[in-house]
Structure formats: structure tokens, C-alpha cells
Amino acid sequence: xxxxxxxxxxxxxxxxxxxxxxxxxxxxxxxxxxxxxxxxxxxxxxxxxxxxxxxxxxxxxxxxxxxxxxxxxxxxxxxxxxxxxxxxxxxxxxxxxxxxxxxxxxxxxxxxxxxxxxxxxxxxxxxxxxxxxxxxxxxxxxxxxxxxxxxxxxxxxxxxxxxxxxxxxxxxxxxxxxxxxxxxxxxxxxxxxxxxxxxxxxxxxxxxxxxxxxxxx
Amino acid sequence: xxxxxxxxxxxxxxxxxxxxxxxxxxxxxxxxxxxxxxxxxxxxxxxxxxxxxxxxxxxxxxxxxxxxxxxxxxxxxxxxxxxxxxxxxxxxxxxxxxxxxxxxxxxxxxxxxxxxxxxxxxxxxxxxxxxxxxxxxxxxxxxxxxxxxxxxxxxxxxxxxxxxxxxxxxxxxxxxxxxxxxxxxxxxxxxxxxxxxxxxxxxxxxxxxxxxxxxxxxxxxxxxxxxxxxxxxxxxxxxxxxxxxxxxxxxxxxxxxxxxxxxxxxxxxxxxxxxxxxxxxxxxxxxxxxxxxxxxxxxxxxxxxxxxxxxxxxxxxxxxxxxxxxxxxx
Numbered sequence: 312x313x314x315x316x317x318x319x320x321x322x323x324x325x326x327x328x329x330x331x332x333x334x335x336x337x338x339x340x341x342x343x344x345x346x347x348x349x350x351x352x353x354x355x356x357x358x359x360x361x362x363x364x365x366x367x368x369x370x371x372x373x374x375x376x377x378x379x380x381x382x383x384x385x386x387x388x389x390x391x392x393x394x395x396x397x398x399x400x401x402x403x404x405x406x407x408x409x410x411x412x413x414x415x416x417x418x419x420x421x422x423x424x425x426x427x428x429x430x431x432x433x434x435x436x437x438x439x440x441x442x443x444x445x446x447x448x449x450x451x452x453x454x455x456x457x458x459x460x461x462x463x464x465x466x467x468x469x470x471x472x473x474x475x476x477x478x479x480x481x482x483x484x485x486x487x488x489x490x491x492x493x494x495x496x497x498x499x500x501x502x503x504x505x506x507x508x509x510x511x512x513x514x515x516x517x518x519x520x521x522x523x524x525x526x527x528x
Numbered sequence: 529x530x531x532x533x534x535x536x537x538x539x540x541x542x543x544x545x546x547x548x549x550x551x552x553x554x555x556x557x558x559x560x561x562x563x564x565x566x567x568x569x570x571x572x573x574x575x576x577x578x579x580x581x582x583x584x585x586x587x588x589x590x591x592x593x594x595x596x597x598x599x600x601x602x603x604x605x606x607x608x609x610x611x612x613x614x615x616x617x618x619x620x621x622x623x624x625x626x627x628x629x630x631x632x633x634x635x636x637x638x639x640x641x642x643x644x645x646x647x648x649x650x651x652x653x654x655x656x657x658x659x660x661x662x663x664x665x666x667x668x669x670x671x672x673x674x675x676x677x678x679x680x681x682x683x684x685x686x687x688x689x690x691x692x693x694x695x696x697x698x699x700x701x702x703x704x705x706x707x708x709x710x711x712x713x714x715x716x717x718x719x720x721x722x723x724x725x726x727x728x729x730x731x732x733x734x735x736x737x738x739x740x741x742x743x744x745x746x747x748x749x750x751x752x753x754x755x756x757x758x759x760x761x762x763x764x765x766x767x768x769x770x771x772x773x774x775x776x777x778x779x780x781x782x783x784x785x786x787x788x789x790x791x792x793x794x795x796x797x798x799x800x801x802x803x804x805x806x807x808x809x810x811x812x813x814x815x816x817x818x819x820x821x822x823x824x825x826x827x828x829x830x831x832x833x834x835x836x837x838x839x840x841x842x843x844x845x846x847x848x849x850x851x852x853x854x855x856x857x858x
Contacts, residue, residue: 340729344606344731345606345727345747346605346607346726349604350604382612383610386581386636389636391636391642391643429639430639484673485635487635487636487746490666490676491748
């Protein structure tokens with residue numbers, strides 16, 4: 312995977328989040344302050360625009376720019392959390408022009424660790440971690456058993472979707488939603504929902520890459 | 529959605545142009561998005577920077593001026609400012625004596641100010657932070673992100689601002705801010721929801737005869753739903769909650785704050801009930817504020833904030849202040 316695939320990922324994520332912005336905001340109005348869709352759309356569109364301007368040549372450079380754009384433009388808690396995730400992933404990939412499936416797995420794991428560190432959230436707290444953590448595990452499991460990129464990213468995306476469904480039964484313990492206590496039960500977490508969109512965008516471009524005979528164009 | 533706006537995406541930009549035009553005592557940096565004192569930073573003085581989501585006016589830009597803040601960073605509506613903004617404001621007000629960040633306890637605000645403080649430290653700017661967390665409506669705080677910061681933010685900004693203006697150093701200013709926070713508690717009641725312009729829909733729904741008890745200032749629902757009763761009974765719910773958490777005695781500073789959609793006459797009805805309740809509990813009101821200071825767009829309702837004063841805090845509260853929203857002593 313080269314920089315062009317990572318750029319395609321972010322463009323697809325920006326498109327998907329824009330398309331789903333109202334849904335994310337609706338989820339957030341049930342448990343928070345009704346701005347998650349608006350913020351994520353602003354942040355990812357800024358990230359996509361910054362990639363167009365700077366045209367980075369390595370996957371690590373792509374993710375570093377995305378991290379910086381999200382921190383600078385998103386606001387709220389999602390900006391620092393997602394921004395830190397992308398920056399930690401970028402650090403793991405270094406200056407490598409071509410990234411292996413194993414390296415991408417390490418990058419996803421680093422993103423998870425970075426987000427957990429600054430957000431101090433654990434699985435079960437009803438946050439994006441509840442989607443990202445099972446996704447990282449599922450990705451690794453597929454790679455460990457010899458699966459390819461398309462299968463691994465699909466498994467990650469499905470696991471995130473499963474995690475999102477689980478958040479409906481949880482009581483929020485982090486962020487603004489925590490103030491509602493038991494009233495959060497029955498609602499899916501908006502942060503977990505945006506994580507699903509970002510990971511399914513990755514799965515989407517990965518399988519598109521496969522179809523292009525051995526490499527994303 | 530019925531609002532006096534030009535476009536939902538440009539509300540903050542257009543409002544900042546208005547702030548700049550309305551207040552010659554302020555300078556508005558529309559690129560980095562911060563509001564600062566027009567004369568620039570005061571030599572030798574600790575800088576005070578606060579900020580948070582927009583929609584809470586006059587918080588925080590309305591409290592920039594002599595005796596209070598040096599700069600304020602307005603985020604998008606109900607969304608915390610980003611680190612770039614906070615860093616730019618922090619750099620702009622630092623004269624080498626350090627900068628105090630006054631941050632309301634909301635996850636987004638705390639994270640963004642934290643990142644900005646780290647970046648400022650990399651530049652050699654000394655930064656300390658006071659996290660305001662006065663809202664007693666949040667129960668069982670071990671399982672939440674901690675208590676929200678609401679009305680006490682005004683008290684912290686005023687009293688720490690006065691101390692800095694009188695020449696207190698960074699550590700002393702920060703300690704005073706923390707002391708005010710420790711001695712302050714708030715509780716909010718909402719009668720209607722409000723609508724964030726970019727979303728276009730109310731953040732929650734309330735029946736005609738329902739109130740949201742313990743509401744936060746971002747339009748997020750509170751601890752429980754209750755029946756709409758008399759102002760006196762709602763005040764008792766609020767002050768009982770505060771008193772249970774921090775027994776009230778001696779002399780206090782009280783703020784009855786409108787959330788944006790409540791007329792002043794109702795705030796005075798509430799203030800009368802507050803004064804009656806406090807007198808009944810042997811508590812004296814030394815100073816007060818009644819009005820719209822920490823709003824929540826057009827939400828109807830109010831927050832009640834109480835600070836247990838000391839002679840030093842009363843003295844600093846009385847010190848001159850010249851800002852768009854608070855002005856006395858000069």
C-alpha cells in the first residue's frame with residue numbers, strides 16, 4: 312500500500328462521514344450536544360483538502376497530515392482523540408513508501424493505544440474505543456491466519472460495527488454523555504459510529520485496490 | 529429553525545465581525561479566532577486566557593478587559609476551540625510572566641487546552657490551568673468525566689483576573705482560581721431545549737409541563753426530568769442539591785444566570801426565592817449577579833451558582849473591572 316491508497320482512504324472517509332453527518336449528529340443529540348456529525352465532517356473535509364494541497368508521498372506522511380488537520384479543525388473531544396490516533400499511526404509507519412498489511416495492523420494498534428492514553432477510556436465505557444478495539448483485534452487475527460488486506464480490513468470494519476451495536480447496551484462513563492448516566496442506555500455511541508465509517512472506508516478502498524489487480528491505482 | 533443568521537456555517541465568523549465592530553476596547557483576530565484586549569498585553573502581568581464553545585455569550589469574549597481576561601477563544605457553537613486558537617491567544621498575551629488557562633470541565637475543552645498548553649510549553653511559555661467543575665447536578669462522579677464547569681467560570685475569571693491585575697504571580701493567580709472553584713457550586717434548570725444553528729434541530733425535547741433538572745450549558749439533557757412547578761420549588765431543588773454537596777453558611781456570592789431564553793423578570797422571581805431560601809438557612813448574600821452571563825443559545829431556564837466568600841475573595845470581586853459584560857469600580 313502506498314500513499315495513494317491512504318489518500319483514497321481519507322477521501323472516502325470524508326465522503327462517507329459527510330453523507331452520514333446528520334445521522335451522527337442525531338446519535339449525538341440523544342446522548343451529547345448534537346455536534347459530532349458537524350465536527351467530523353468539518354475535520355475530515357479539512358484533512359482531505361490539506362492532502363490535496365500538500366500531496367504527501369508516503370503513507371506515514373499522509374496520516375501525519377490527517378492527524379494535524381483533525382486536531383486543528385475538528386474541535387470538541389473528537390479532534391484531539393482522532394488526531395492523536397492518526398498521528399500515532401503515522402509515527403509507526405515512519406517514512407516507508409510502501410506499507411505491508413502487518414505494518415498497517417501495527418499502525419491501527421498504535422492509534423488505539425494513543426486514543427486510549429489521552430482519552431483514558433476503557434472498553435465498555437461507551438466510546439469510540441468500543442468500535443476500534445475489536446477492529447484492531449479482528450484485523451490482527453485475519454493477518455495472523457494468512458488473510459489478505461481486503462479480508463483483514465473487512466473483518467476490522469465488521470468488528471467495529473459489532474462493537475457499535477454493543478454500545479447501545481452500555482452506560483456512558485466518558486465525555487459529555489456520561490452526565491446522562493443510565494439515560495444513555497439504548498442509544499449507540501456517536502464516536503463508535505464515526506469509527507465504523509472511517510474503518511469501512513478503509514475496507515472499501517482496500518477491496519477496490521484488490522480489484523485493480525494487485526495494487527490500488 | 530428561526531434565527532437571525534446569514535448562513536449556518538458562518539455564524540461564528542459573522543458574530544466575531546460584530547464583536548470587533550461593537551467593542552473598540554477589544555481586538556478580534558478573525559484568522560486565529562481569538563478576542564483580546566485592544567491595547568495588547570499588560571507588561572509584567574500574568575495573562576489570563578479562557579475559551580469554550582460559542583453560544584454562551586457573554587462568556588467568554590464579553591469578559592475580556594481590565595481586571596478579567598486578556599484573551600478568549602471561541603470555538604464553533606457548543607464545540608471547544610482547537611489547540612491552534614488557544615496557542616495563538618496564549619502566545620499573544622504572554623509577556624514572560626506566564627499564562628493561566630481557565631477551562632470548563634468538558635472533555636473537549638480539557639483535551640484541546642491540554643494540547644495547547646503542551647505546545648506553548650515547547651515555545652517556552654509557562655502555562656498553568658484551572659479546571660472549573662462546579663456543577664453538582666452530576667451524580668456519581670467516579671463513573672463520569674467529572675463535574676461540568678458552568679457558572680463558577682465567571683467567578684474564577686473575575687477573581688483570578690483581579691489578582692493578576694494587582695500583580696499576583698502565576699502560581700498565586702492559579703491558586704486563587706482553584707480556591708474560587710473549590711468554594712463554588714452550581715445547579716441548572718431548563719424549560720426548553722435550544723437549537724445549534726449547524727444542526728437546525730433542538731438538542732432534546734421537553735413536554736409543555738416538563739423541566740430538565742440539572743441541565744448542562746451545552747443544551748445537553750441533565751440528571752432527570754421533573755414536573756414544572758413554582759419557581760420557589762425549583763429553587764429549593766437546586767439549592768438543596770448545592771447545600772447537600774457543600775453546606776452553605778456565612779457570606780456568599782450568588783449568581784442567578786439566565787440561559788438565554790428567560791426574561792429578566794423571571795430571573796428576579798428566582799432571585800427572590802434564592803434570597804428567601806438562603807435567609808432561611810442563615811446564609812447572607814454579600815454580592816450578587818442577576819442576568820445572562822453564561823447562556824445556552826435560546827434555551828429557557830437558569831443556573832444558580834453560589835460561592836462561599838472569604839474577605840480576600842470579596843475584596844477581589846469588588847476590584848475594578850471593565851469588560852463588555854461586567855463593569856464596575858471605575
